[in-house]
Amino acid sequence: MTVATHAEHHDGPPSSFFKRWFLSTNHKDIGSLYLLWALLMFFVGGTMAMIIRAELFQPGLQVVDPHFFNQMTTMHALVMIFGAVMPAFTGLANWMIPLQVGAPDMALPRLNNFSFWLLPAGSLILLSTMFMPGGAPASGWTMYPPLVLQTGMAFPFMVFAVHILGISSILGAINIIATVLNMRAPGMTLMKMPLFVWTWLITAFLLIATLPVLSGAVTMLLTDQFFGTTFFYAGGGGDPVMYQHIFWFFGHPEVYILILPAFGIVSTIIPTFSRKPLFGYSSMVYATASIAFLSFIVWAHHMFTVGMPLSGELFFMYATMLISVPTGVKVFNWVATMWKGSLTFETPMLFALAFVVLFTIGGFSGLMLAIAPADFQYHDTYFVVAHFHYVLVTGAVFSIMAAVYYWLPKWTGHMYNERLAKLHFWLSVISVNVLFFPQHFLGLAGMPRRIPDYSLQFAEWNMISSIGGFVYGASQLLFLAGVIICIRGGKKAPSKAWDGAKGLEWEVPSPAPFHTFDTPPLVK
Amino acid sequence: MSKQTSSSTKRLIAKLGLVAVGMFGFGYLLVPLYDVFCQVTGLGGYVNKGPVEAREMVVDEDRLVTVEFVANVANYAGWDFKPTVARMRVHPGELYTTTYYAKNLANEAVVGRANYNVAPGQAARYFVKPSCFCFTEQPFAAGEGREMPVTFYVDPDLPKHINTVSLSYTFFDISG
Numbered sequence: 001m002t003v004a005t006h007a008e009h010h011d012g013p014p015s016s017f018f019k020r021w022f023l024s025t026n027h028k029d030i031g032s033l034y035l036l037w038a039l040l041m042f043f044v045g046g047t048m049a050m051i052i053r054a055e056l057f058q059p060g061l062q063v064v065d066p067h068f069f070n071q072m073t074t075m076h077a078l079v080m081i082f083g084a085v086m087p088a089f090t091g092l093a094n095w096m097i098p099l100q101v102g103a104p105d106m107a108l109p110r111l112n113n114f115s116f117w118l119l120p121a122g123s124l125i126l127l128s129t130m131f132m133p134g135g136a137p138a139s140g141w142t143m144y145p146p147l148v149l150q151t152g153m154a155f156p157f158m159v160f161a162v163h164i165l166g167i168s169s170i171l172g173a174i175n176i177i178a179t180v181l182n183m184r185a186p187g188m189t190l191m192k193m194p195l196f197v198w199t200w201l202i203t204a205f206l207l208i209a210t211l212p213v214l215s216g217a218v219t220m221l222l223t224d225q226f227f228g229t230t231f232f233y234a235g236g237g238g239d240p241v242m243y244q245h246i247f248w249f250f251g252h253p254e255v256y257i258l259i260l261p262a263f264g265i266v267s268t269i270i271p272t273f274s275r276k277p278l279f280g281y282s283s284m285v286y287a288t289a290s291i292a293f294l295s296f297i298v299w300a301h302h303m304f305t306v307g308m309p310l311s312g313e314l315f316f317m318y319a320t321m322l323i324s325v326p327t328g329v330k331v332f333n334w335v336a337t338m339w340k341g342s343l344t345f346e347t348p349m350l351f352a353l354a355f356v357v358l359f360t361i362g363g364f365s366g367l368m369l370a371i372a373p374a375d376f377q378y379h380d381t382y383f384v385v386a387h388f389h390y391v392l393v394t395g396a397v398f399s400i401m402a403a404v405y406y407w408l409p410k411w412t413g414h415m416y417n418e419r420l421a422k423l424h425f426w427l428s429v430i431s432v433n434v435l436f437f438p439q440h441f442l443g444l445a446g447m448p449r450r451i452p453d454y455s456l457q458f459a460e461w462n463m464i465s466s467i468g469g470f471v472y473g474a475s476q477l478l479f480l481a482g483v484i485i486c487i488r489g490g491k492k493a494p495s496k497a498w499d500g501a502k503g504l505e506w507e508v509p510s511p512a513p514f515h516t517f518d519t520p521p522l523v524k
Numbered sequence: 525m526s527k528q529t530s531s532s533t534k535r536l537i538a539k540l541g542l543v544a545v546g547m548f549g550f551g552y553l554l555v556p557l558y559d560v561f562c563q564v565t566g567l568g569g570y571v572n573k574g575p576v577e578a579r580e581m582v583v584d585e586d587r588l589v590t591v592e593f594v595a596n597v598a599n600y601a602g603w604d605f606k607p608t609v610a611r612m613r614v615h616p617g618e619l620y621t622t623t624y625y626a627k628n629l630a631n632e633a634v635v636g637r638a639n640y641n642v643a644p645g646q647a648a649r650y651f652v653k654p655s656c657f658c659f660t661e662q663p664f665a666a667g668e669g670r671e672m673p674v675t676f677y678v679d680p681d682l683p684k685h686i687n688t689v690s691l692s693y694t695f696f697d698i699s700g
């Protein structure tokens with residue numbers, strides 16, 4: 001790589017709004033676009049969640065009709081996964097990976113622009129299905145045939161939206177791998193990379209290995225519906241259960257795509273506010289790689305009840321339980337990092353600590369679900385809903401919020417309002433537990449998921465859960481306010497915003513200039 | 525960075541792109557792999573998809589296994605479809621013949637085809653059908669009804685703990 005000498009590279013951002021934001025090839029601007037789009041989709045998907053909780057506030061049908069309820073559960077998941085969490089992590093990667101490895105930009109800046117703009121395109125196609133005859137997809141985000149084939153006009157649009165969002169993520173992942181492997185500053189060996197970079201590198205490999213499989217699966221659905229193939233139609237020699245195998249071959253690595261970058265974020269924040277280096281750096285790297293590998297051989301634990309032979313149930317049960325070993329390594333390393341550290345509790349640290357505790361609760365309920373004979377009781381109940389919301393909301397989403405508070409000073413040049421942020425944290429962490437913890441009880445008592453009505457004995461916990469949901473939803477407006485206030489002004493942030501922070505990103509001024517590391521820094 | 529992407533980056537991108545395309549193909553490869561895996565292991569109640577030679581074997585007069593017959597019609601198609609007997613007590617190793625009755629309720633000629641499955645999955649490879657109406661397409665005139673034979677035996681090697689085997693047929697309208 002040669003050092004840029006073109007004068008244009010030393011200019012600031014283009015003065016025209018259109019040129020700066022629509023034609024951008026700058027990793028920081030594209031990172032901001034990803035993050036803002038993810039924030040928008042977070043509120044769109046959140047609104048759907050509010051509708052779900054409003055309907056479940058009381059037994060009986062009062063707010064929406066059942067078909068629309070099913071559309072909401074389906075779209076809430078698709079929007080949150082493909083529109084909010086994955087783009088938010090990609091946005092963080094765009095902003096931080098070049099800064100953390102000392103690169104001037106992503107390896108392929110124009111491809112980066114293309115990856116981003118596929119995202120609003122795909123998201124809008126997906127959202128537009130709500131206004132089509134027959135409504136949005138209502139078969140659950142897993143899109144199981146034959147039910148999904150009963151989707152109306154929305155069906156092909158859903159498939160194309162999945163294709164487009166998949167291509168966007170695959171291109172983004174290729175770009176990240178190329179940046180990490182080829183553009184690190186001299187002296188930055190792989191084992192000196194910050195953990196956020198490491199976890200993203202491994203996530204990117206998961207993305208290019210599994211999203212094409214999802215694209216294949218939905219393409220098979222498409223040809224089954226319109227072109228007479230019978231991949232999943234028993235009458236033509238196909239098998240609907242095979243869809244579940246193919247889907248979860250993608251789907252299980254996907255849940256690690258949604259959580260590995262979170263591990264990287266937490267591994268960055270906890271050492272900063274403990275004022276100690278991360279305990280067990282190399283074991284963190286190996287644990288991440290082990291989790292990624294194991295994620296490919298556990299998929300059928302999502303479908304223990306389809307009628308697998310005993311040997312299959314046992315294999316997938318033990319393989320799944322094995323994942324708790326590397327995950328346990330991580331949790332113990334985080335705790336050991338804090339041991340005898342000089343801890344302070346700024347908002348990023350609070351979110352990171354809440355992540356460690358609450359993600360671990362989600363991990364434990366996952367371990368319960370992994371027990372194949374017990375899973376027959378838990379399968380498709382609210383226990384599963386509680387489990388994956390603990391790992392995805394208090395896991396992935398909390399880590400994203402931690403990351404946003406942690407790096408906002410670097411992005412905007414201003415400190416965020418600590419009081420407002422703390423209020424956001426405490427309201428969120430209390431309400432999210434009021435929201436999801438009772439769902440464990442509902443599930444163990446037998447309340448099925450994806451049903452708009454329920455038996456009377458579930459009424460109390462559902463009402464409590466809904467109240468928690470509304471408070472959690474409303475608290476996120478404080479997050480929005482905090483981010484907007486921080487973008488518009490605030491206390492000037494020094495280049496090293498946190499006194500315990502380590503890493504190249506804190507060696508450039510705050511806000512980070514439009515171009516950084518035109519000359520690669522030397523890492524010792 | 526320079527305007528030109530370095531050649532090592534280009535090679536890396538090409539390789540990663542190939543991985544992505546390859547994994548798309550792998551998704552499709554899972555389809556035949558799944559079939560082969562199920563046929564080799566008999567998992568999921570897959571049985572041999574064609575006629576099998578009946579072989580000479582010793583009839584186990586001391587053992588009785590219950591065979592249950594199940595009939596389903598796919599997609600609410602216009603068929604009356606049922607086994608003529610719901611269950612039989614059979615000796616492993618002995619050849620039996622039973623029939624299913626199907627009637628076309630529609631006012632036009634249709635072609636049906638039955639798919640089948642054996643439960644529990646472990647019994648699948650011990651349940652052998654030398655001849656079956658399910659091996660061929662079954663044309664029906666409007667309103668026609670008839671009995672269709674299936675010949676089967678239970679292999680004496682059937683694991684001892686299995687006392688009941690269910691044979692389930694699903695009838696599909698394939699004239700579409």
